[in-house]
Amino acid sequence: MTLILNNQNVRDLLTMTDVIKVLEFAYKELAEGRGALRRRSDTIVTSDTAPDAIYALKSMDGVAPSLGVSAIRINSDIITHPQVGENIRRVKVPAAPGNRYTGLVLLFSTETGEPLAIFPDGEVQPMRVAGTSALAAKYLARDGARSVALIGTGWQAQAQLRAIDTVHEIADYRVYSTQKQNRDRFAMEWSEKLGTQIRPCDTAEEAVADADIVLLATNSIEHVAREAWLEPGMHVSSIKSPEISADVINRCDIAVCHVPHGRPTIEFGAGAALPETDGLDVDSLAQKIGLADMPTLADIVSGRRPGRTSEDQTTCFLNILGLGYQFAAVGSVLYKKAKEAGLGNEIATDWLTQIEVP
Amino acid sequence: MTLILNNQNVRDLLTMTDVIKVLEFAYKELAEGRGALRRRSDTIVTSDTAPDAIYALKSMDGVAPSLGVSAIRINSDIITHPQVGENIRRVKVPAAPGNRYTGLVLLFSTETGEPLAIFPDGEVQPMRVAGTSALAAKYLARDGARSVALIGTGWQAQAQLRAIDTVHEIADYRVYSTQKQNRDRFAMEWSEKLGTQIRPCDTAEEAVADADIVLLATNSIEHVAREAWLEPGMHVSSIKSPEISADVINRCDIAVCHVPHGRPTIEFGAGAALPETDGLDVDSLAQKIGLADMPTLADIVSGRRPGRTSEDQTTCFLNILGLGYQFAAVGSVLYKKAKEAGLGNEIATDWLTQIEVP
Numbered sequence: 001m002t003l004i005l006n007n008q009n010v011r012d013l014l015t016m017t018d019v020i021k022v023l024e025f026a027y028k029e030l031a032e033g034r035g036a037l038r039r040r041s042d043t044i045v046t047s048d049t050a051p052d053a054i055y056a057l058k059s060m061d062g063v064a065p066s067l068g069v070s071a072i073r074i075n076s077d078i079i080t081h082p083q084v085g086e087n088i089r090r091v092k093v094p095a096a097p098g099n100r101y102t103g104l105v106l107l108f109s110t111e112t113g114e115p116l117a118i119f120p121d122g123e124v125q126p127m128r129v130a131g132t133s134a135l136a137a138k139y140l141a142r143d144g145a146r147s148v149a150l151i152g153t154g155w156q157a158q159a160q161l162r163a164i165d166t167v168h169e170i171a172d173y174r175v176y177s178t179q180k181q182n183r184d185r186f187a188m189e190w191s192e193k194l195g196t197q198i199r200p201c202d203t204a205e206e207a208v209a210d211a212d213i214v215l216l217a218t219n220s221i222e223h224v225a226r227e228a229w230l231e232p233g234m235h236v237s238s239i240k241s242p243e244i245s246a247d248v249i250n251r252c253d254i255a256v257c258h259v260p261h262g263r264p265t266i267e268f269g270a271g272a273a274l275p276e277t278d279g280l281d282v283d284s285l286a287q288k289i290g291l292a293d294m295p296t297l298a299d300i301v302s303g304r305r306p307g308r309t310s311e312d313q314t315t316c317f318l319n320i321l322g323l324g325y326q327f328a329a330v331g332s333v334l335y336k337k338a339k340e341a342g343l344g345n346e347i348a349t350d351w352l353t354q355i356e357v358p
Numbered sequence: 359m360t361l362i363l364n365n366q367n368v369r370d371l372l373t374m375t376d377v378i379k380v381l382e383f384a385y386k387e388l389a390e391g392r393g394a395l396r397r398r399s400d401t402i403v404t405s406d407t408a409p410d411a412i413y414a415l416k417s418m419d420g421v422a423p424s425l426g427v428s429a430i431r432i433n434s435d436i437i438t439h440p441q442v443g444e445n446i447r448r449v450k451v452p453a454a455p456g457n458r459y460t461g462l463v464l465l466f467s468t469e470t471g472e473p474l475a476i477f478p479d480g481e482v483q484p485m486r487v488a489g490t491s492a493l494a495a496k497y498l499a500r501d502g503a504r505s506v507a508l509i510g511t512g513w514q515a516q517a518q519l520r521a522i523d524t525v526h527e528i529a530d531y532r533v534y535s536t537q538k539q540n541r542d543r544f545a546m547e548w549s550e551k552l553g554t555q556i557r558p559c560d561t562a563e564e565a566v567a568d569a570d571i572v573l574l575a576t577n578s579i580e581h582v583a584r585e586a587w588l589e590p591g592m593h594v595s596s597i598k599s600p601e602i603s604a605d606v607i608n609r610c611d612i613a614v615c616h617v618p619h620g621r622p623t624i625e626f627g628a629g630a631a632l633p634e635t636d637g638l639d640v641d642s643l644a645q646k647i648g649l650a651d652m653p654t655l656a657d658i659v660s661g662r663r664p665g666r667t668s669e670d671q672t673t674c675f676l677n678i679l680g681l682g683y684q685f686a687a688v689g690s691v692l693y694k695k696a697k698e699a700g701l702g703n704e705i706a707t708d709w710l711t712q713i714e715v716p
Binding site: 004006007032033034035036037038041043044045046047048049055057059061062063065070072074075076077078092093094096097098099100101102103104106108110111112113114115118120121122123125168205265267268269270271272344347349350351352353354355356357358 | 359362365390391392393394395396399401402403404405406407413416417419420421423428430432433434435436450453454455456457458459460461462463464466467468469470471472473478479480481483497513608623625626627628630631703705708709710711712713714715716
């Protein structure tokens, strides 16, 4: 039987500890070549579904044979880019029946080839991003790191917050976002959820002062981090390329990227385009910071290249562009736990396999 | 509801006429930019499932907005390369439960993003290859073409035979393959199925003599077509790069390729490799024949570049490397016919969509 899981199953089954543990194993495997991946690709055409919309079929895949799985993550999206204030936002349109989005992960067995599970990507998506940032912080933040400044209050920020205390014992949380009501609400809600006080700050500078770890998790299309923020021993991580400028990256003693070079493959139909601010234009950034020579997370986790070597170094982690490989790793745990718990819907694997040689 | 179709549904619903008609429309759309595609990628690691095996996760995608669909085709394969006689063969291992293979097409709506259907690729695969060859023959073979030489007797050859008489009125069929028993059996079986005589030939030369159309559909890793075969007005098509040498291609008056440049993206884990003869090494061929400047099928079908302009020209079509775009086009017809006929299993589309923004 092939398992069909939903986001509630993911919430019920998967912990941040699971995610970080399996990612740590998976990046070591990747560094040793016992894993392989194909980077993200987007195939984009114009769409009539909404004004100035595009339709994008996005996919990325990865194979983690030591975990017995491969995965392909697929997004089938109608996307608009409305101007909000002075910014252009990327907004997905929930055009599927019931105002829903279509993002799927297909998990396959590397031993038999069969489809083991299908699950939506919505719940796993921020967990693997935050788990990856936390994993980097485990290796790159200084020993005994205890204070965290969170910049941003969206769903990515929430996941970052949930992940970071699984790798360091955090006693001091601050949060900043541009809207006062957002940071106040976030601080109240998450102080209760974490059982520890989160301090909302009126400025980013107040939040990051003396912080051991700065987690950028914004939707900003402008630079957020400032050179003046950097203090000896600080670790800064970013989930989106515009958040952190080349100047800040170059000021850090150790800068680590998620993947060696970042630009996804994009194929356009006639008339289809992305705004320049869509966060995909990493080429110019890559040139400014020498991304090609930068150690990757796999290098650091596996010990192939050095991470932090002293308490005073400033470090940063550029968690830009996700990998299907992350979905394979996390999917392997999710599948195992779902089978053990008897959760999820089942369909006959024969429905998804064949006797015909393709 | 999302339809889950099987190969029997495909056999019951889809005709070669359907396939060729929708492909003709789709290639025109592609030429006009009203379509987009991502080429095939393979992510490959070593496998313990069989001796000297590899595991390969292969995918390709395409978006055909005028048909309202996009598709991604995914293969999750254990592959061996045994030596058979002097040749190295590519053999997939049916390692999924029940000795089955895993090859899937996911069809999405470009209007809503939702998954419309999932079906195995086994039955559609040779139909879209043969339909594409037939479509090329419609434009490139001479008017009134009536004789066909088929080289090969496998499942691809069967599909080529089924497709060609939908575009030309064929009255004279010949078949050749290296094994006498294969060509005799094939001729007997398909003479009955087509209701017209197919002549098994003792040599390839005998089969191709005076033929208007030569269809190469072999599993050969060596050159099959000879320069001496070419006669004025002949059309030759190939489904595999080694079948037809650069010399033969360069001798043709008009050579048309399926896609502009052919090499798939291949990512390897440590120790994983493909034999050189795996049919993927099109780079050297591409250089020898100027593949980059060659008209594509979309150019010819749309009239953007000239095809045959006289009865005496020799033409060839290189139907190498498939496209996910073909599965989108054919999938749109299959889905429509399945809905009309009420065929297939259904699962709730909500199982494959989500309220969470991914």
